Amino acid sequence: MPNPAETEPPSNAPPPQDEVFVRAVDLPTLSLRQARAAVAQQLDILSPLPPAEVAAAVVLIGPTEAGLHRYAVGLAPLRLLAEAPAEGRSVTLIGRLDGEIVAFRFDRPRTGIGGAGDWIEIATIAGACLAILLAGANLRVDREIDAVQARLDATDALVQQRSHEVAQVARVAGAWRAAAATRKAGLVDCALTSLVKANAGPVRVAGLAMAGGQLTARLADPPVDPAALKALGLAPVATPAVQTSVAGAPAGAEPASAPGEAAVPLALAHDFQTSAAACR
Amino acid sequence: MPMTQRPTALRVSLAVLALAATLALGVRLGLQLGALNAANGDLADAQRNAADLQRTARQGVGPPLFEASSADAADVLGQRLQALGLAVRKTDVAAATPAGRDLVLTRFVVEGRGDPAAVDRLALWAEANARSAILEQLTANAGDDGKSDLKIELDALVRSPPFAKAPAS
Numbered sequence: 001m002p003n004p005a006e007t008e009p010p011s012n013a014p015p016p017q018d019e020v021f022v023r024a025v026d027l028p029t030l031s032l033r034q035a036r037a038a039v040a041q042q043l044d045i046l047s048p049l050p051p052a053e054v055a056a057a058v059v060l061i062g063p064t065e066a067g068l069h070r071y072a073v074g075l076a077p078l079r080l081l082a083e084a085p086a087e088g089r090s091v092t093l094i095g096r097l098d099g100e101i102v103a104f105r106f107d108r109p110r111t112g113i114g115g116a117g118d119w120i121e122i123a124t125i126a127g128a129c130l131a132i133l134l135a136g137a138n139l140r141v142d143r144e145i146d147a148v149q150a151r152l153d154a155t156d157a158l159v160q161q162r163s164h165e166v167a168q169v170a171r172v173a174g175a176w177r178a179a180a181a182t183r184k185a186g187l188v189d190c191a192l193t194s195l196v197k198a199n200a201g202p203v204r205v206a207g208l209a210m211a212g213g214q215l216t217a218r219l220a221d222p223p224v225d226p227a228a229l230k231a232l233g234l235a236p237v238a239t240p241a242v243q244t245s246v247a248g249a250p251a252g253a254e255p256a257s258a259p260g261e262a263a264v265p266l267a268l269a270h271d272f273q274t275s276a277a278a279c280r
Numbered sequence: 281m282p283m284t285q286r287p288t289a290l291r292v293s294l295a296v297l298a299l300a301a302t303l304a305l306g307v308r309l310g311l312q313l314g315a316l317n318a319a320n321g322d323l324a325d326a327q328r329n330a331a332d333l334q335r336t337a338r339q340g341v342g343p344p345l346f347e348a349s350s351a352d353a354a355d356v357l358g359q360r361l362q363a364l365g366l367a368v369r370k371t372d373v374a375a376a377t378p379a380g381r382d383l384v385l386t387r388f389v390v391e392g393r394g395d396p397a398a399v400d401r402l403a404l405w406a407e408a409n410a411r412s413a414i415l416e417q418l419t420a421n422a423g424d425d426g427k428s429d430l431k432i433e434l435d436a437l438v439r440s441p442p443f444a445k446a447p448a449s
Binding site for chain 1: 428
């Protein structure tokens with residue numbers, strides 16, 4: 001005898017409605033498991049839809065006159081099961097066999113697509129979380145780049161400013177070194193010492209002029225030993241180096257230092273010139 | 281709508297969107313890190329360059345002869361020369377050229393009087409401070425009293441103290 005609980009819907013259930021395609025199958029077994037296995041083997045024959053798109057549920061109706069057992073086989077599209085409201089792991093659908101309402105309980109399909117869907121959901125959530133983290137890292141690195149760029153700009157400006165300073169210093173230093181190489185202040189001391197040495201005693205100097213690395217000394221009196229002066233690097237010159245002129249200096253003895261200037265005999269020369277290289 | 285009830289197409293679209301966003305952000309982060317590394321490298325180079333230039337500039341032309349503001353430099357030099365035994369009548373600054381790092385190459389024109397010994401001391405002093413001063417010109421005309429009228433042109437490196445300002449005249 002069919003189980004009334006399986007053949008009749010609950011009294012508080014919604015109005016019965018055919019949701020599944022129902023076929024009757026007579027089998028020699030009372031085992032629902034064997035019946036399900038037999039139905040699964042014959043699914044391509046029993047189902048109006050491709051077997052891959054349907055799920056089957058089996059309900060024992062009762063014995064037949066031929067000694068077999070009649071089963072109601074409910075065939076429902078997988079799409080229908082997937083869209084049915086969630087009630088745990090099974091879905092109950094209503095079918096009708098020979099006017100009788102039969103409630104079929106289908107397992108919720110856990111096909112390959114459903115499993116992949118779960119993984120897709122997990123991957124989506126993980127991807128979204130990772131994207132959020134990456135977005136935060138992007139913002140942070142953006143700020144870091146801006147800060148480094150600002151420091152780089154400031155440093156570049158500093159480098160430019162210092163480059164100008166260094167160029168200016170190099171220019172001034174070049175001129176300084178060139179001047180320092182020719183303008184030796186020690187020349188004054190050397191010349192005065194040489195005058196004293198050559199005169200073998202104190203000497204009266206009327207004037208002294210140093211410019212451009214050349215020193216010219218004007219003696220108040222003619223030197224005692226002009227040759228000694230020359231030996232010490234003090235060469236006589238005819239041209240007055242200082243503003244005052246040498247009175248009564250006759251022309252035509254020594255070559256003048258500049259054209260047109262009056263030459264002075266060596267013995268009468270009062271002006272002596274030397275340089276850092278010549279002074280000894 | 282719960283996630284489990286979303287259509288597969290929507291779920292796949294969301295997954296693809298998340299994957300694309302993740303990939304795009306990852307690629308952008310990689311590029312940003314590359315740019316950051318490059319900027320850091322450039323910054324290090326620039327800082328090294330700036331330090332080198334600073335060292336070079338600090339070497340300057342030479343050590344300063346003395347430290348004084350541009351307004352006081354002539355007075356300071358006058359005092360130095362007086363200490364050498366010269367009677368300084370007038371000290372002028374004829375020219376001033378910046379020589380880096382607060383140094384100013386200054387040309388002084390000094391008029392005064394002094395005996396030959398003072399002139400010799402002046403020459404030796406200038407020789408001793410040859411890195412800071414150059415005796416550009418010296419003219420001495422002896423007078424009857426044994427002293428000479430002097431005109432001196434001296435180039436000297438003077439350090440101006442930071443924020444030194446000339447007094448308002």
